[in-house]
Amino acid sequence: MYKLYGSVKSRAFRVLWMLEELGEPYEFFNYTPHHPEILALNTSGKVPVLVDGDDVITDSMAILSYLADKHSKMTATSGTVDRAKQDAMTNLWLDEFDAVLWTAARHSFILPEEKRVPEVKDSLKWEFTRNLARQGAQFTGPFLMGDSFGIADIVATQCLNWALVAGFPVEDQTMRAYAREMRERPAFKQAMSYLDS
Structure with a gap:
């Protein structure tokens, strides 16, 4: 199950919406930037942060691209x-x-x-x-x-x-x-x- 950290009123909303579109299970931690839980995952304190198993991914666009490619949805095929x-x-x-x-x-x-x-x-x-x-x-x-x-x-x-x-x-x-x-x-x-x- 994915874990998503970030405020709804931030770019984390992009990832939250995408996870809903994909229908993938996730936990959402509605934390503002620089919250201690965010800083533990991303030293810049910026959101969003996506945790997939042992991997931590930051930046909304990197996360969107990762999810789209991983699930082969909501994106065109790489290299086309x-x-x-x-x-x-x-x-x-x-x-x-x-x-x-x-x-x-x-x-x-x-x-x-x-x-x-x-x-x-x-x-x-x-x-x-x-x-x-x-x-x-x-x-x-x-x-x-x-x-x-x-x-x-x-x-x-x-x-x-x-x-x-x-x-x-x-x-x-x-x-x-x-x-x-x-x-x-x-x-x-x-x-x-x-x-x-």
């Missing part, structure tokens, strides 16, 4: 053009959305107060809006990679939800509708239920 396209889409969301949101978070409450530059958030919101409009114009659906739900959809939906919570403008109607559809997936709802625990 489809896999390269999937990886390109996933990395696009990490670069153009996750990184923008993370920078805003760092300048809001993560960095020491004297190191924060709150003014940067306006340009980050502009960048996010521009990038999202570009994605909306290219989206053909129902999923980012066409007919198959996969890793890229988990990353994208988590970023879109993060943006809404952080007060970023999610204005593109195509991508708003896509995010609403993703949030209706039973596995998403089950993963979200941990917020109440």
Whole structure:
């Protein structure tokens, strides 16, 4: 049985959702970053952390890729053009959305107060809006990679939800509708239920 450590309000949610989609048994430890149990597994204190037997895996993308490859689900086959396209889409969301949101978070409450530059958030919101409009114009659906739900959809939906919570403008109607559809997936709802625990 997998053991997943991390807060629902962090990138650990990506892994939690994926485990629900896979239908694999797991235990979830809803711990915030730098919790003693997290530090015992990952000296950086960052989440998520996945324990599989004696192996400890960190970083949400590394964990998603590991699980998808191990169970041959929610991913294109390694070494194929489809896999390269999937990886390109996933990395696009990490670069153009996750990184923008993370920078805003760092300048809001993560960095020491004297190191924060709150003014940067306006340009980050502009960048996010521009990038999202570009994605909306290219989206053909129902999923980012066409007919198959996969890793890229988990990353994208988590970023879109993060943006809404952080007060970023999610204005593109195509991508708003896509995010609403993703949030209706039973596995998403089950993963979200941990917020109440």
